[in-house]
Amino acid sequence: MTLEKKRILIAKPGLDGHDVGAKVIALALRDAGAEVIYTGLRRSPEQIVRIAVDEDVDMLGLSILSGSHKELARSVIAQLHAEEAGDIKVFVGGTIPDEDFDNLREAGVSGIFTSEMTIDSVIAEIERQLS
Amino acid sequence: MHRLPRRQISRDLTRVANAPVSDVLEAIGDTDVPPAFRIGITGPPGGGKSTLINALVAERLGNSLETTLAVLAIDPASPVSGGAILGDRIRMDAIADLPGLFIRSLSSRGARNGLCDNVVDLLALLEGHGFSEILLETVGVGQSEVAVHEVVDTLVVIVPPDAGDSVQTMKSGILEMADIVVVTKGDQPGAQRMAADLAAVLRARAGREPPVIQTQSSGVGVAELSAAITAHHRWVTEQRPATLSREKRRIYHLKALIERQIHEALRSDQQIAQGTLSQSYDRLLANLRVT
Numbered sequence: 001m002t003l004e005k006k007r008i009l010i011a012k013p014g015l016d017g018h019d020v021g022a023k024v025i026a027l028a029l030r031d032a033g034a035e036v037i038y039t040g041l042r043r044s045p046e047q048i049v050r051i052a053v054d055e056d057v058d059m060l061g062l063s064i065l066s067g068s069h070k071e072l073a074r075s076v077i078a079q080l081h082a083e084e085a086g087d088i089k090v091f092v093g094g095t096i097p098d099e100d101f102d103n104l105r106e107a108g109v110s111g112i113f114t115s116e117m118t119i120d121s122v123i124a125e126i127e128r129q130l131s
Numbered sequence: 132m133h134r135l136p137r138r139q140i141s142r143d144l145t146r147v148a149n150a151p152v153s154d155v156l157e158a159i160g161d162t163d164v165p166p167a168f169r170i171g172i173t174g175p176p177g178g179g180k181s182t183l184i185n186a187l188v189a190e191r192l193g194n195s196l197e198t199t200l201a202v203l204a205i206d207p208a209s210p211v212s213g214g215a216i217l218g219d220r221i222r223m224d225a226i227a228d229l230p231g232l233f234i235r236s237l238s239s240r241g242a243r244n245g246l247c248d249n250v251v252d253l254l255a256l257l258e259g260h261g262f263s264e265i266l267l268e269t270v271g272v273g274q275s276e277v278a279v280h281e282v283v284d285t286l287v288v289i290v291p292p293d294a295g296d297s298v299q300t301m302k303s304g305i306l307e308m309a310d311i312v313v314v315t316k317g318d319q320p321g322a323q324r325m326a327a328d329l330a331a332v333l334r335a336r337a338g339r340e341p342p343v344i345q346t347q348s349s350g351v352g353v354a355e356l357s358a359a360i361t362a363h364h365r366w367v368t369e370q371r372p373a374t375l376s377r378e379k380r381r382i383y384h385l386k387a388l389i390e391r392q393i394h395e396a397l398r399s400d401q402q403i404a405q406g407t408l409s410q411s412y413d414r415l416l417a418n419l420r421v422t
């Protein structure tokens with residue numbers, strides 16, 4: 001498996017309470033061989049960054065449906081850098097309008113996944129970036 | 132106030148977790164540091180181990196800046212993909228911000244004893260980083276898996292009120308090793324009864340009476356449990372000279388290292404099965420030295 005021994009954090013910042021998408025991705029990553037840490041709902045950016053550091057993850061996936069993806073992604077990435085963990089790749093998934101893609105990439109987001117993409121293509125992209 | 136070097140500890144843990152045996156000693160740091168007080172939490176899947184740790188850590192550590200506490204929480208790997216969902220943290224939200232706490236989620240990576248193969252290396256590494264207490268949550272398994280008893284000072288076995296049949300299998304296994312028994316989910320029907328039954332069973336079978344304590348996720352019973360843990364720790368320290376427990380740990384650690392070394396040597400030699408048994412054996416011994 002290509003994601004063998006890769007550690008991936010799937011986190012849900014913000015206030016929305018839907019984690020079906022996050023769970024689907026977490027299971028698909030597990031089936032690709034990854035060790036997936038799941039945080040549960042409603043974690044603050046501070047908490048997510050601390051978990052990412054303590055768990056020494058290779059990748060941090062933020063599942064955001066609340067619309068505040070730009071603010072949350074920037075906040076998380078800035079804090080990762082402050083903790084000298086800027087090497088952890090940040091992905092964002094959820095309801096992200098096309099016009100926000102450039103903004104997120106500028107902020108340092110490595111991958112953006114929307115509900116239109118197939119799970120297989122999401123996993124393939126993660127495998128490519130982590131290998 | 133001191134601050135935990137989280138990034139450093141975290142990277143060291145990854146390094147040790149992935150290192151071949153030949154690199155592990157160097158990766159641990161191989162110092163002769165005083166051991167931490169190790170508390171094991173085991174019990175059936177979904178029995179309430181992580182939830183209990185959430186309340187127990189809040190009770191024992193609080194916002195202390197002097198003491199530091201680490202949690203290693205092991206979840207099972209998928210036998211098909213080798214991957215794992217590590218979800219113990221979901222229940223540990225109340226303690227997520229404590230400054231003196233470090234939590235690491237681990238995959239069992241195929242170990243079948245409720246632990247992971249290099250758990251003792253990871254415990255030793257955390258001791259090297261100066262943690263005064265370490266809590267170890269095992270995989271929720273069938274409870275014939277008693278290995279955790281060998282690597283901790285105080286073993287807490289949890290039983291939920293609805294455990295039913297699994298208590299039968301636990302009787303002749305992990306329950307006999309328990310230093311403290313906890314009936315979780317005390318707000319659910321049957322908890323009182325389960326606690327009484329367990330106390331009777333333990334008296335009859337093992338001839339000893341570990342405390343049986345009822346807890347709830349709200350925190351009820353957790354102060355009592357924490358006091359029982361501290362009392363047991365004191366008892367162990369008085370009963371068992373430090374050199375003895377050190378020797379016990381060292382022997383377990385050596386066994387764990389050599390077992391992995393054997394696996395690595397076997398995996399690296401495709402021709403190991405050729406020739407006679409004694410030829411294979413000599414080959415294996417030779418391989419053990421080079422790897």
Ligand SMILES: Nc1nc2c(ncn2[C@@H]2O[C@H](COP(=O)(O)OP(=O)(O)OP(=O)(O)O)[C@@H](O)[C@H]2O)c(=O)[nH]1
Nearest residue numbers: 175176177178179180181182222271316317347348
């Ligand atoms: N009613 C009630 N439910 C509880 C209590 N403690 C835990 N639970 C529930 O029991 C379920 C399992 O709890 P966990 O703490 O994850 O159990 P665990 O033993 O760590 O589970 P694994 O690590 O998967 O083996 C969760 O849904 C908890 O909310 C309690 O005191 N009362």
Ligand SMILES: [Mg+2]
Nearest residue numbers: 180181219268
């Ligand atoms: Mg658990």
